[in-house]
């Protein structure tokens with residue numbers, strides 16, 4: 205089973221407006237609220253792909269109830285740790301020219317009791333978990349090495365740990381040797397403080413992340429596809445040109461594709477085809493963390509995966 209950990213879920217609210225005029229009253233043309241936060245997007249896409257994922261993490265207050273209700277409607281198994289504080293909202297404003305501006309709240313403050321309760325909840329699902337995906341930011345007040353602690357728990361229980369987070373939390377967690385990480389170009393710049401413009405620079409950054417402890421690294425590059433590498437191989441992925449309407453959640457959908465492909469023991473080429481076709485389909489749909497199976501199947505055939513002969517130089 206794939207278990208997906210979202211410490212900091214959110215109600216993702218999408219507003220469509222003609223164009224943002226700073227300091228002016230904005231009339232919203234349409235709205236949509238979804239159960240979101242990176243891990244919940246991963247969960248929803250795993251479910252669409254035909255798996256029965258389990259969602260865990262923290263939920264609290266009215267927003268927490270809303271999210272639980274949405275997950276139940278989608279028949280997604282969940283075992284969240286209840287907290288007293290309110291789960292956050294995140295806002296994505298999309299203009300007519302499809303520019304997207306995101307406002308991400310920090311989320312609730314977590315205390316030691318919450319962590320103790322969470323650890324007991326996690327312990328109770330380890331036995332049935334083959335892959336543990338942890339996605340997104342910490343809630344406020346969480347220890348910076350908490351993903352490393354989770355990574356070590358996975359290592360001790362023979363669970364593949366897929367981690368999609370950023371900054372210091374990611375840097376510290378690399379010491380627990382996560383099975384896969386998926387930074388995008390901005391996250392790499394922030395983490396390694398280096399420029400990544402050329403293919404060589406991207407591969408160099410990937411090799412650094414392997415050196416720092418990751419077992420497999422996927423650097424996602426939006427419409428330019430991705431570079432995927434481990435200590436034996438480097439792959440370049442090119443994606444077809446499509447009409448993207450909302451790329452928020454494409455990274456999460458990619459992680460879902462990876463998780464499902466790994467669970468189903470896909471070889472690397474098919475794994476990369478599935479991961480990218482999920483990212484593409486998400487980008488083509490206005491809803492965040494959503495893919496259409498017919499699009500995934502169509503783009504699976506069109507994604508180009510090439511093995512590069514350039515490791516260790």
Ligand SMILES: Nc1ncnc2c1ncn2[C@@H]1O[C@H](COP(=O)(O)OP(=O)(O)O)[C@@H](O)[C@H]1O
Pocket residue numbers: 388424425426427428429430443444445446448451452453454455456458479480481482483484487
């Ligand atoms: N505009 C786009 N056109 C085609 N595919 C896209 C587009 N944006 C994202 N994707 C697909 O989704 C994957 C993840 O997107 P990316 O934007 O890199 O992640 P993140 O959301 O984490 O920043 C890409 O590697 C690609 O396969």
Ligand SMILES: O=P(O)(O)OC[C@H]1O[C@](O)(COP(=O)(O)O)[C@@H](O)[C@@H]1O
Pocket residue numbers: 212214216240241242243245294295308339340341451452453454455456457492
């Ligand atoms: O947990 P974080 O890092 O604060 O991010 C939360 C936000 O990330 C998103 O999951 C989008 O992520 P990506 O575009 O990177 O896939 C939003 O749905 C959500 O509101």
